[in-house]
Amino acid sequence: MKSILIVDDSENILLALETLFKEENFNTIFASNGKEALKELEENGPDIILMDIEMPVLNGMDTLINLRKMGYTVPVILMTAGDFVTRREKALELGAQECIRKPFDCFELIRIIKRLTPG
Numbered sequence: 001m002k003s004i005l006i007v008d009d010s011e012n013i014l015l016a017l018e019t020l021f022k023e024e025n026f027n028t029i030f031a032s033n034g035k036e037a038l039k040e041l042e043e044n045g046p047d048i049i050l051m052d053i054e055m056p057v058l059n060g061m062d063t064l065i066n067l068r069k070m071g072y073t074v075p076v077i078l079m080t081a082g083d084f085v086t087r088r089e090k091a092l093e094l095g096a097q098e099c100i101r102k103p104f105d106c107f108e109l110i111r112i113i114k115r116l117t118p119g
Helices: 011-023 034-044 060-069 084-093 106-116
Strands: 003-007 027-031 048-052 076-080 098-101
Touching: 003 011, 003 034, 011 027, 011 106, 027 034, 034 048, 034 060, 048 060, 048 106, 060 076, 060 084, 076 084, 076 106, 084 098, 098 106
Parallel strands: 003 027, 003 048, 048 076, 076 098
Antiparallel strands: none
């Protein structure tokens, strides 16, 4: 079973995404900030990471920079409710595979996740 690390400081988002990904047969792992995400990445080695950009402690962009510096190549999808065009461009430059706008379309998100985690 494929695993997805979902990183967001909103409990409602985490619960909604847990339901969505369980229906798609993904094992879900959660973190509420970037610091927790790096710990979960090391302990659980997820197949993909879905992460919000705006979070306390360590934001999504800085977390992405850190995990790439640490040598992790796991696909990362960043989410943002902010300035989408600028943030998407920066996210892709930093090594994210995709950046999506919040609120997102669940069907589109599943399509992207499946594309990035074949098999």
